[in-house]
Amino acid sequence: MTNGALQGVKVLDLTHHISGPYCTKLLADFGAEVVKVERPEGDPARAMPPLINDQPGPDNSLLFLYLNTSKLGVTLNLKSDRGREMVRELARQSDILVENFSPRVMPSLGLDYQSLKELNPSLVQVSISNFGQTGPYRDYKAADIIEYALGGLMYIFGENKREPLIHALHQAQFRAGTNAAGGALMALYHQRRTGEGQHVDVSVQECVASGLRDAVDIYTYTGAVRHRAPEASGDMRRMRKASDGYLLPTPSLAPNLNWPDIVEFFDAPELDDDKFNTPTARLVNTEELGQILDRIFLTKKKAEMFYAAQKRRFIFGMIQSPEEVLVDEQLESRGYFVDIDHPVAGTLKYPGPPYLTSGPPWQARRPAPTLGQHNEDVLGQRLGHSGDDLARMRAAEVI
């Protein structure tokens, strides 16, 4: 095992579900020592589908297996005094504490930032929550769909005349996890130079709202409320259906693209018309242009057009299914998918490094922990509790 970029960084991970675990996974896969604390019955993500062969079991959730690589796992009952005492002991020797409880929980456990700061003034505490630690919606309940709605992304997502839409899967959670990891390291950078810790408050709603391109600026700049794009649109960048899949054509980033090139590439003389040959004309005749483009694309094959366009430096993309992603020649050349062996789940194919680097590389240092796998290592050896102590805590259902 090689050292990572974050070697020597100690992380106390009180997270569950997705956003927090993705944050600490990023830290762990790049070399931080992460101790994941689970409740004795386990992180609820252990039951999240999809499961291996649809079989229930604490080590069968593909999401959980992915989200918890490279971490040490201990179990602690935070409802017990002894469990909370152990958390305080771990916090005392950690650089970063990450948690994603709802904002009332940590204070109710006596683990609010002010108390932890007294124990360890250089602690960076990262709290990820639906709407942040303050404000009128602080205690509101959420799911990805709620975050998309209140973060402004949903309204501009979907068909013009239908209900707004969200991304599949758990995007808001993953984005919060990534932002939290970046924020954690900014605070750690400051801590390493000054010794000062702090509380970093990450809001999932704000993660969504911080990346809306110019959707809000269109209002502040012109007073217009941007809508979901209409069906028939000559926007050259609109997704279009090919004979065997979907293409994402962007002939050029510049609005003044060379129209004769487009006419030639599409082999479509009907586009050679004053109605379409300037950017302004295309905005006026957008519906007619959209219909013509729809007809043209239906005669093309997805991958053929993608490669042909790239050859001419037209910025075309294509929509790939998970099956296609798994054999994508680009990802393969970058060594993206990795096999990881887990004592219960066996050897499975996992998505690997989110980016490549010439520095210390991404590495899944160990598979996701089984429940309480490192209780002895961490609570015994690291915190110095004896075997008898641990046995007593087990009997009292603290671990």
Place this chain on the structure above:
Amino acid sequence: MPGPLEGVRILEMGQLIAIPWSIKMLADMGAQVIRLESCQRLEVYRRSTLYRDKVDGEYWNRGGLFYEHNRNKLGITLNLADETGRAVLRDLVAISDVFAENFTPRVIKNFQLEYEDLRKIRPDIIMVSSTGYGFTGPWANFGATGPSTEGASGLAFMTGYKDGPPVQPEIPYADYTGGEITVFAIMAALMHRMRTGEGQFIDVSQAQATSSTVPEALMDYAVNGRIAPRIGNGHPSMAPHGCYPCQGADRWITIAAQDDRQWQALCRVLDKQEWLQDGRFASMAGRLQHQDELDRLVGEATKDREPHQLMHQLQAEGVAAGAVLDTKNVLFNEHLKDRKFYQVVDHDPSTEMPPLPYAGQPWKFSATPNVPNKAAPTMGEHNRLILGELLCRTDEELSDLEEQGVIGYAPTTIVEPPIQPPLDEQVRQGRVQRFDLDFQEQIARHFDIN
């Protein structure tokens, strides 16, 4: 108060979103950012979303997309086709901790700005390249946009209405997922350099970064050979879970009833006690099985309700619910206002633009908050500051550089940006839902702008 990244200097050769957004986040937190531009090749975002759609005069200093992604940066224009311009760039590399760019590898090679080139100038430099598909590999030089990398990642394929085609949001989404991982990568590299003194080359593929956020779909295929169908706003283990019509034009509410208790509360708030007697809906399994019928019923019950009011009523009963905020309502949202998420930024007087609110950061730091905001630079705004104060060029040398066209203050070729159709025509086309003629007054009132 200095931000946590006080003392870090970043040289940015970015365009559009992926790198500019990431570096803006670092600038907000106190890094000094020098953003490189070209008068010979105008940044596309300087000519998009122009203030009040005015295309005359120095329109390149009124581009909303540029302001959105480049706050708190210093700006310098440099002609890199000119050897003198490249020499200035090398001098800037020598005093920078990080060099960040999002051009294709072909361009970077042509300008001799690869990591090996930069290391000769500054051995501990951290270089970050953000490309659609990665700096290496057979697709390295393929051009990409947010939609195409989201398309390649597997995310877009999974997303869409039930039985419909894939759907993407109206923004280049994967630029942001790629941008967020870039912030992390730069910070991890800075931590490593602090400990070891070593720099590194970071190769971000926006598609790969986005694939990393859909592991369950990729592993479901790898392990189970299965691709889950597109289910719109549905959820595999929760019902009702969706977006329902409300009173008014294009108003909606989202509801996710996470358990029996939330379901019962939902029935009460919607005044539909009879649903509690319906055996089909008695358990989550039953509600999932009959979710189409359930969605229809919930939609019937919400369609005459006001979405914000209904959201507050549902949340008061512990039901996860959220009004679908349009692009105006998100700006004016009471919770985001309380958290000061949108931040008012002053513009240079020459732009004749009033102070305007822009999206803030996804985090709040208790000890070292984000720095006081300064608008994105006008073209060449900090040429003299950067060349004079940082690189110690004399006034005479500066004048020479201006005369030779190495630095400048306006694009060398002025092409009028496309003229947007009038707003009522955009409403007819469906691109715009509605518009306010008094938007300026409404914004000034909400954000206390004088």
